[in-house]
Amino acid sequence: MFILLNEIDFSDRIRADYGTGQEWKQFLTSFTKMGQLQPIKVAPLDPPVAGKKYKLLMGDRRRRAIQELNDADVEIPFLDKGMIEASYRDEPSRRKQLLLEFAENNERKDFDFIEKAKFIRSVHEEMQSQYQEAWTQEATARLLNVSTASISHYLRVEEAVKTNESVAKASTLKAAVKRMKVDDQIKKRKSDAEKTDAGTLGLERAASLLHLGDARDWIAGISDSSVDFINFDPPWGDNASHKSAENHESFDDDTESADAFMQHMLPQLFRVLKDDRFCIFWYKAWASQDMARLAEGFGFNLQFTRTPCIWYKPDKTADQNRVPEKQLIEAYEMFYILRKGDPIFHERHANNVFAYERTPVAQLIHPTEKPLALCDALVKLCTVPGESIIDPTFGSGAMLDAAIRANRRARGCELSPNFHERVSVRLAEYLKNVSYS
Numbered sequence: 174m175f176i177l178l179n180e181i182d183f184s185d186r187i188r189a190d191y192g193t194g195q196e197w198k199q200f201l202t203s204f205t206k207m208g209q210l211q212p213i214k215v216a217p218l219d220p221p222v223a224g225k226k227y228k229l230l231m232g233d234r235r236r237r238a239i240q241e242l243n244d245a246d247v248e249i250p251f252l253d254k255g256m257i258e259a260s261y262r263d264e265p266s267r268r269k270q271l272l273l274e275f276a277e278n279n280e281r282k283d284f285d286f287i288e289k290a291k292f293i294r295s296v297h298e299e300m301q302s303q304y305q306e307a308w309t310q311e312a313t314a315r316l317l318n319v320s321t322a323s324i325s326h327y328l329r330v331e332e333a334v335k336t337n338e339s340v341a342k343a344s345t346l347k348a349a350v351k352r353m354k355v356d357d358q359i360k361k362r363k364s365d366a367e368k369t370d371a372g373t374l375g376l377e378r379a380a381s382l383l384h385l386g387d388a389r390d391w392i393a394g395i396s397d398s399s400v401d402f403i404n405f406d407p408p409w410g411d412n413a414s415h416k417s418a419e420n421h422e423s424f425d426d427d428t429e430s431a432d433a434f435m436q437h438m439l440p441q442l443f444r445v446l447k448d449d450r451f452c453i454f455w456y457k458a459w460a461s462q463d464m465a466r467l468a469e470g471f472g473f474n475l476q477f478t479r480t481p482c483i484w485y486k487p488d489k490t491a492d493q494n495r496v497p498e499k500q501l502i503e504a505y506e507m508f509y510i511l512r513k514g515d516p517i518f519h520e521r522h523a524n525n526v527f528a529y530e531r532t533p534v535a536q537l538i539h540p541t542e543k544p545l546a547l548c549d550a551l552v553k554l555c556t557v558p559g560e561s562i563i564d565p566t567f568g569s570g571a572m573l574d575a576a577i578r579a580n581r582r583a584r585g586c587e588l589s590p591n592f593h594e595r596v597s598v599r600l601a602e603y604l605k606n607v608s609y610s
């Protein structure tokens with residue numbers, strides 16, 4: 174039978190968005206070529222509710238496709254505009270309806286894990302309302318043919334996405350679970366820290382040093398010639414790998430944004446730095462000459478440090494190279510020690526190769542984190558106790574941590590709330606025990 178599209182009630186469907194991807198486009202095309210091959214399933218609503226005479230049981234994707242083609246005035250063979258072919262079916266129980274909808278969507282490639290989590294939650298709760306505590310997660314797992322471990326992950330993720338933006342932005346269940354674990358760790362460390370007065374004090378002290386926001390706004394509030402040392406490690410514009418972004422936090426890392434950011438920041442850094450002081454400038458090795466010229470263009474000089482320094486990672490004996498027969502393991506990063514005026518080092522005979530092992534993975538906060546010992550060496554090379562240090566894109570906060578431990582005055586900025594929060598906890602560990610201004 175043919176029924177009117179606008180007489181169908183589909184309001185209790187869980188799935189709301191079918192996207193605009195390739196799979197969806199192909200699905201639409203199949204309608205324009207062959208018409209509607211399968212009727213949707215509906216149950217009569219007696220009496221009608223708010224003008225709706227049928228309740229949709231199966232085929233929401235088909236309904237949505239036909240509606241979209243109608244709206245775009247695209248003809249569908251053998252189907253009049255505003256109509257859809259449907260067949261009756263007795264209204265199944267809510268449980269059966271959810272299972273039908275789950276099975277229908279589970280076949281789609283673009284059925285994302287958050288939608289799946291919502292389905293699983295609805296089915297689980299529906300069953301629990303019938304069987305009370307006799308119904309377990311294992312039972313839902315068996316019913317939906319999903320592993321018990323992933324049921325528990327789906328249920329936790331479904332809860333977490335409501336309050337945690339970074340979990341909601343994850344693109345896979347695995348990444349979301351990882352983000353939830355990180356979040357739990359932060360919360361635990363924070364609540365442990367808050368259990369003592371000293372802990373709260375540590376967090377308050379840390380908060381006063383760390384700014385959450387765009388470094389371009391933050392730097393504008395810093396006075397001219399007021400800072401003794403800068404660590405500048407901006408986004409490198411090489412699209413931080415998908416894996417890093419998943420495991421940590423993504424930020425705009427395309428070449429254009431990175432260039433614009435540097436063009437804006439370098440003259441500002443020059444402005445806030447006192448005369449005869451250093452600024453460390455990290456950038457990808459293959460672009461280092463361009464970066465040197467750019468920094469010089471804004472007033473920095475490289476009179477005694479034209480050769481870039483190297484952070485050599487002796488522990489890096491493996492890489493994720495896709496073609497290991499053609500690629501070498503990248504075991505170093507480069508940075509410049511830029512000068513404003515004519516500064517002096519506070520340690521003599523320092524070597525321009527800084528060999529320091531990377532922070533162990535289990536302790537990493539940031540994908541491009543510098544080790545604390547390396548930061549300590551740079552702090553001590555370029556400043557004396559009591560001097561002020563800024564890090565406009567502090568990431569893991571390693572440089573700020575090294576600075577406060579070496580009794581320098583540190584301040585920093587970070588765009589990502591995740592790193593900002595984790596660094597607050599990191600610095601609070603130390604600051605709870607020392608008075609710091």
Ligand SMILES: C[S@@+](CC[C@H](N)C(=O)[O-])C[C@H]1O[C@@H](n2cnc3c(N)ncnc32)[C@H](O)[C@@H]1O
Nearest residue numbers: 387388406407408539542543566568569587588
């Ligand atoms: C290369 S990482 C810094 C790593 C850091 N030096 C460390 O050792 O962990 C660059 C950082 O800049 C942050 N960022 C990107 N754009 C920013 C902006 N406009 N303002 C402040 N921070 C920004 C990113 O979130 C990222 O954490």
